[in-house]
Amino acid sequence: MLTGQALQQALATVSSRPLRAIYFRATPLLYANDPLGKNRGRSSRLPANRFNLAGGARVLYLADTHQTCAAEAQAVGGASFAIATIPVHVTLQAVLDLQDPATLAALALTPPQIAINFRLNTQPTPTQALGEACAKYGTIDGILYKSLTPTGGICLAVIEKNLRAGASSLIVSDPRSKLSDQLP
Amino acid sequence: MAQAKRPLASNLRKLTDAQGRYDAVKVAGAFDWEQKEIARFLGKDPSSISKNPVSAGYQEALARLVSLYQRVLELTGDDTAAVVAWLRTPIVALDNQSPKKLLLEERSDIVEALLKEYESGLAL
Numbered sequence: 001m002l003t004g005q006a007l008q009q010a011l012a013t014v015s016s017r018p019l020r021a022i023y024f025r026a027t028p029l030l031y032a033n034d035p036l037g038k039n040r041g042r043s044s045r046l047p048a049n050r051f052n053l054a055g056g057a058r059v060l061y062l063a064d065t066h067q068t069c070a071a072e073a074q075a076v077g078g079a080s081f082a083i084a085t086i087p088v089h090v091t092l093q094a095v096l097d098l099q100d101p102a103t104l105a106a107l108a109l110t111p112p113q114i115a116i117n118f119r120l121n122t123q124p125t126p127t128q129a130l131g132e133a134c135a136k137y138g139t140i141d142g143i144l145y146k147s148l149t150p151t152g153g154i155c156l157a158v159i160e161k162n163l164r165a166g167a168s169s170l171i172v173s174d175p176r177s178k179l180s181d182q183l184p
Numbered sequence: 185m186a187q188a189k190r191p192l193a194s195n196l197r198k199l200t201d202a203q204g205r206y207d208a209v210k211v212a213g214a215f216d217w218e219q220k221e222i223a224r225f226l227g228k229d230p231s232s233i234s235k236n237p238v239s240a241g242y243q244e245a246l247a248r249l250v251s252l253y254q255r256v257l258e259l260t261g262d263d264t265a266a267v268v269a270w271l272r273t274p275i276v277a278l279d280n281q282s283p284k285k286l287l288l289e290e291r292s293d294i295v296e297a298l299l300k301e302y303e304s305g306l307a308l
Contacts, residue, residue, distance in 0.1 A: 026306040028259050040304040047300040049307065054297075061307035073306035077275035077283070077298065080266045081259045083306065119277055119294060148308050149276075155307065 001126035011137045014106040016094040023062035025086045026069035032084035035172040036181045051131025051157040058160040068153025089171040095142035205238040206246035216268045
């Protein structure tokens with residue numbers, strides 16, 4: 001896995017693509033009135049996740065289907081809680097696809113590195129370094145990767161800082177449940 | 185289900201003595217832990233827990249444990265049995281270790297981090 005300047009250089013040349021689709025966000029029902037997680041990190045620093053360090057870049061995690069969301073939620077211990085799965089209209093301009101071998105090769109990243117358990121790792125993982133570098137580089141607004149659950153679904157990590165008004169957006173609009181929000 | 189009834193963390197007084205000090209035996213009851221398990225969590229001998237379950241030396245660790253319990257209770261909608269189940273269920277994201285196992289191995293920081301993560305959504 002590349003780091004530092006080499007990673008920044010790779011991000012400048014690696015291929016990315018636009019993405020327009022509906023993805024889903026799984027959240028405990030308790031926090032569903034904040035469908036895009038804008039309040040997270042306000043009372044305490046943001047927790048680490050697969051593509052961000054604790055207190056680092058704001059990254060929102062979505063999945064391609066309800067089934068993938070359910071499997072992801074169960075894998076993190078959410079089976080005991082009421083879960084909300086919220087549809088999000090995604091419009092992104094520059095998405096890295098980590099399912100593409102050419103992208104992985106350009107970043108010198110391997111599937112086992114993507115799967116490293118950041119929760120039990122004391123050192124930053126390659127995916128956390130990648131997410132933070134994307135936020136710093138300023139162009140990449142999303143990272144697609146295969147769900148680590150057996151569903152075979154696809155997950156999307158959205159780099160919030162790189163969402164550009166008028167060009168890229170995340171929109172939740174469900175008048176019946178009075179859920180409405182937008183990023184940026 | 186009578187056996188699922190445990191002290192409600194929403195009423196913390198049930199886990200303390202008259203002076204407001206957390207009682208290790210009562211906290212163990214809320215978690216459905218044996219006395220030897222709460223003793224292990226506190227790094228003490230079970231007999232010392234029996235003698236003085238509200239020792240000043242236990243208060244900081246017990247307060248963190250109760251805080252953690254409350255956060256899970258909130259997520260479960262005040263379902264105390266679901267909290268107990270969550271604590272003892274292996275979680276894939278923790279390499280199939282249960283929160284209880286990590287708490288007893290002095291790795292409560294990992295469990296606390298996972299709970300914070302829930303506020304940010306649920307993703308492996």
